Amino acid sequence: MSMWKNFTKGFLRENPVFILVLGTCPTLAVTTSLANGLGMGLSTTFVLVMSNLVISALKNLIPDKVRIPCFIVVIASFVTIVDLVMAGYFQAIHAQLGIFIPLIVVNCIVLGRAEAFAAKNSLSASFVDGLGMGFGFTLALAVLGVVREALGAGSFFGHKFISGDGILVFVLAPGAFLVFGYAIAFVNRLNKMMSGGK
C-alpha cells in the first residue's frame, strides 16, 4: 500500500468512527461543540502517533504473550502526559473534556491500531497510519461537533449566530445519537458512490 493511501484511508474508507465504529464513547460524549471535538481529536491523534511509533520500534523486542500489557503501558503513559500538559496549559478545554482525556487509554482505536498495524509494520508506515487515523477521528468529531453546536446552540466555534437557545436536544445525549446515525448513513453513501456507484 502506498504511503498516501495509507494516510488517507482513515478519512473515509476506514474512518475509525463512521466505518469501523470504534471509540464511540468519547465521540458521542464530547462533541457538543466544535472546540471540544477538535480538542479531543487532536489529543487522541497525538497519543495514536506516539504509541504507534514506540510500539512499532519495540515490536521485535516484545514477547508475544505480554504484548497487550506492554501496549497498554505505553499508551497510558502518553495519555497521562497529554492530560498533564492540558491541565497545565489548556485549562478551559481540559475542564470541558474532563474524564474523557484519561479515558483515551481505553479508546479501542488506539489499542486497535497498535495491535493491527504498528505491531506488524515499519516505523514510517506506523507513523503515517497513526497520523491518518488520528486525523480521520478528529475530522469525524469536528463534523459532529459543528452540526451539534450549530443546531443545538446556534453557534459556530463559540460565536453565536442566533439569539437565545437552539434546538437543545442536539447538545444532549439523544441528539448525539441522531447526528451520529445520519453521519454514518451519509458516509456509507459517499463511500459507495466513490467506489463506482453500485
Place this chain on the structure above:
Amino acid sequence: MAKPSTFFNMVSTLFVICLVSSAALGVASALTKEPIAKAALAKRITAIKQVLPEFDNEPLSESSTISVDGGSVTVYPAKKQGKIVGIAVETFTLKGFNGQIKLMVGLLPRGTIDKIVVLQANETPGLGDKITAEKSDFSKQFFGKDPATFMLKVKKDGGSVDAITAATISSRAFCDAVTRAYDIYQQRFRK
C-alpha cells in the same frame, strides 16, 4: 521476529517498559506541576476579582478551608490597605441535578451578597445551566441582597428566590450553596 515468550523475557520486557514509562511520567509531572498549580490559582483569583470590590492583598495566601457537610468550603478575605472590603467564599452543593456545583460567593462586611460566579457546574444545557450569569439573570437577583431579609430559598419553598422555569432542582441547589457560604461567613466574621 518477536522474542520467544519465555518467563524471563516476559518479566524483563515488562519491567523495562514500566521503568521507562514511569521515568517519563515523572519528568512530565515535574515539568507541568508549576503551570497546573498556576492555572488553578489564576482561575480562583479571577473569580474572587469578579465577586468582590477592588482589593490590594493576596486573598489566596490568607485563605482558610473548613470541612462541612461532606465537602470543603474555602474562605478568602479581601483587604484594601489592611481593612477588610469583603470575603469571597468558595462554596459547593451536592444537590445539583448532575453532580456537584461550585460557586464563588462574594460577601461584603455589612453582610450583603456582592456578586456570585459559578466555578463548576454540570447542569442540563438550556435548563439548569441558566444558573451561570452568561445564560440568564437568575444569579443576578442575589446581587446586593442581605440574606437576613432575602430568604435564600425558592418561592415554592417559602423563600424569596425566583426559580428558573423547569429547573427547580438546580435553583434549589444554587440556594443551598449560597446558604452554606452565608452560614460560614456568619459563624466566622460576625460574632
